[in-house]
Amino acid sequence: MSETASTARAPVALLPSLAPLLHEWLPRRRWFAGKGKPVTGFALVSATELLPLSAAGPGLLHLLVRVQQPGPVTSSAPPGDCYQLLLGVCDTLPPRLSPALIGHVTRGPLAGRTVYEALQDPRLAALLLERLRSPGAIGPLSFHRTVAVPDGLTPRVLDAEQSNTSLVYGDAYILKIFRRIHPGANPDLELPLALARAGCARVPAPVAWFEAGTGPDGATLGVLQPYLRGSRDGWRLALDALAGGRDFVPEAHALGRATAEVHTALARALPTVTLARRQARDLAVAMSRRLDAATQAVPALMPYVPGLRAAFETVAALAEGGSTWRAQRVHGDLHLGQALRTPDGEWAVIDFEGEPSKPLAERRRPQPAVRDVAGILRSFDYAAHSHHPWHPEWAERCRDAYCSGYAEASGRDPRDEQALLRAYETDKAVYEVVYEARHRPDWLRVPMAAVRRLASPPGADPASPLSGRALSGRPGLSPDRRS
Numbered sequence: 001m002s003e004t005a006s007t008a009r010a011p012v013a014l015l016p017s018l019a020p021l022l023h024e025w026l027p028r029r030r031w032f033a034g035k036g037k038p039v040t041g042f043a044l045v046s047a048t049e050l051l052p053l054s055a056a057g058p059g060l061l062h063l064l065v066r067v068q069q070p071g072p073v074t075s076s077a078p079p080g081d082c083y084q085l086l087l088g089v090c091d092t093l094p095p096r097l098s099p100a101l102i103g104h105v106t107r108g109p110l111a112g113r114t115v116y117e118a119l120q121d122p123r124l125a126a127l128l129l130e131r132l133r134s135p136g137a138i139g140p141l142s143f144h145r146t147v148a149v150p151d152g153l154t155p156r157v158l159d160a161e162q163s164n165t166s167l168v169y170g171d172a173y174i175l176k177i178f179r180r181i182h183p184g185a186n187p188d189l190e191l192p193l194a195l196a197r198a199g200c201a202r203v204p205a206p207v208a209w210f211e212a213g214t215g216p217d218g219a220t221l222g223v224l225q226p227y228l229r230g231s232r233d234g235w236r237l238a239l240d241a242l243a244g245g246r247d248f249v250p251e252a253h254a255l256g257r258a259t260a261e262v263h264t265a266l267a268r269a270l271p272t273v274t275l276a277r278r279q280a281r282d283l284a285v286a287m288s289r290r291l292d293a294a295t296q297a298v299p300a301l302m303p304y305v306p307g308l309r310a311a312f313e314t315v316a317a318l319a320e321g322g323s324t325w326r327a328q329r330v331h332g333d334l335h336l337g338q339a340l341r342t343p344d345g346e347w348a349v350i351d352f353e354g355e356p357s358k359p360l361a362e363r364r365r366p367q368p369a370v371r372d373v374a375g376i377l378r379s380f381d382y383a384a385h386s387h388h389p390w391h392p393e394w395a396e397r398c399r400d401a402y403c404s405g406y407a408e409a410s411g412r413d414p415r416d417e418q419a420l421l422r423a424y425e426t427d428k429a430v431y432e433v434v435y436e437a438r439h440r441p442d443w444l445r446v447p448m449a450a451v452r453r454l455a456s457p458p459g460a461d462p463a464s465p466l467s468g469r470a471l472s473g474r475p476g477l478s479p480d481r482r483s
C-alpha cells in the first residue's frame, strides 16, 4: 500500500470536494476507531473508479483515505488511520437508498452529485462480486480467487456492523470488507488460507480476496468465504441457554475441542517459537503497559491497578525462574460471537483478524494458545453477567467443560498454564473495559466486575482458574507447567 496518492483514473481533486461530507459521516461509523478525537484532515492514499463516475447510472468509487487526528506521531508510520470507503456516486438517490446517504457534493469535480454508501446498493455490491469473480488488477487494487464463484448471487449487507462491514451473497458467500487498513497481510486471510491448506474444516476457507499494492506492503481489503447458512453464534446460543435456565456444558465442551483442533492445525501449518525469559518478560511488560494506557483512558480502573498488575508480575517472575511457554499463531480475539454452530451441530471459528486496534505486526506474532482460551473464558463470564441475577456457577461449569474439551482434543489442559491464563484473562478484561467505554458504555459494568474479581488475590476469586473452586480436583497446581 504505497503512501503516495496512487490514483487509477479517479482525479486526486476528489478528496477536497468529499472532505466536508466525510467529516460528518465517518466519525459516526461503528468501525471508526478514532472516536473522541477531532478529525483535522484527510489524505488520499488511493482512489479507484470501480465503475466510471461519468456514466449515466451510479458510479462506484473505491477510496483509501488516511484520517488525520491529534495524537502521538511515530517516525515509522504516516500519521492517522487509513480507512477503506466504497462510495456510490449518482445524480439522484432513489428513495429506497435514502438511509445510505452520505451527502451532496457542493464543489470540485463531483459538484451537484450525491454520494452514498455503495455497499447498501445491491447493484454496486453485485459489481464488487463481479470484480472478485474475475481475477486481475484495477489501478492499485488486485483481485484474487482460489475457485470459481458463481454469478447472479443477490447481495445483502449484514446490519450487525462491527469492526468491519460484511455482505452476504445469495446466502452462499460472505464478503468481509475491512475498514481500518494496515499494510501487510491481514491474519483474517492469512490464517484461514493456512488452515484450509492444512485441511482444517473448522474455518470457512477463503475463496476470493482483494488487496491494495503488492509485496510485504500489500494490504488485504476484503475476503470472500462460504456463508454458513443457518448457523448461530455462540454468544446468542449461550444467552438462550441462560434465558431457558439451561446449562451450556456440552456446547462448551465441544467448543473446547474445536478450539484445540484449530490451534493444533495452526501450530502445524505456521511457525511456532518458545517464549523464554526475555520474551515472556516482554509479554508481561506489554500487558502492564496496556493496563497503564487503559487506566489513562478509563480512570475507574485506578484502584484495581496493583491487583491486576500482580497477574502480569507472576508471569514475569516465572520467566525469571526459568519457565518457558510455547507460542504459535492464534486467533487473537476469540469470544463466543466468533464461534458459529452450524445446523449439523459442529462449531466453526470465524474472524481471525485479531484485535483490530493492535498493530498488524503484533497481531501476527506467535503467542501462547491460552490467549484464545482466556478470550472464551471471558465470554462465558460476559454471558453469565448479562443475565440477571448473575450466575457465576453457570460460567464456571462452562469454563471447566471448555478446558476439558480442549485438553481432550489437544493433550494440553489450559488450566495447567494457570498463571499465564490468569494474566491473559486480566489483559482481556482490561481491553474490554476500554472497548466498552468507547463503544458500549452501558456494558462497562461487565468487564469492570471482572476487573474487581481479577484484582483480588487468586484464591479469593471464585471464577478464577487459580481458585480451588474452579479447579475442583486439581488443588495442587502451582507454577505453570513448562513446555
Ligand SMILES: Nc1ncnc2c1ncn2[C@@H]1O[C@H](COP(=O)(O)OP(=O)(O)O)[C@@H](O)[C@H]1O
Residues within 6 Å of the ligand: 158, 160, 161, 162, 163, 164, 165, 166, 174, 176, 204, 225, 226, 227, 228, 229, 231, 233, 337, 338, 340, 350, 351, 353
Ligand atoms: N462464514 C460465515 N457464515 C455465516 N455467518 C458469518 C460468517 N462469517 C461471519 N458471519 C457473520 O457475520 C458477522 C460479522 O463477521 P465478523 O467476521 O465477526 O466481522 P467483524 O470483524 O466486523 O466483527 C458475524 O458475527 C457472523 O454472524
Ligand SMILES: O=P(O)(O)O[C@H]1O[C@H](CO)[C@@H](O[C@H]2O[C@H](CO)[C@@H](O)[C@H](O)[C@H]2O)[C@H](O)[C@H]1O
Residues within 6 Å of the ligand: 162, 163, 235, 333, 335, 336, 337, 351, 355, 356, 375, 378, 379, 380, 382, 383, 432, 435
Ligand atoms: O467482534 P469484534 O471483532 O468486533 O470484537 C469486538 O467486539 C466484541 C463485542 O461485539 C467484543 O466482545 C466483548 O463482548 C462480547 C459480547 O458482546 C463478549 O462475548 C466478549 O467476550 C467480549 O470481549 C470484543 O472484545 C471486541 O474486540
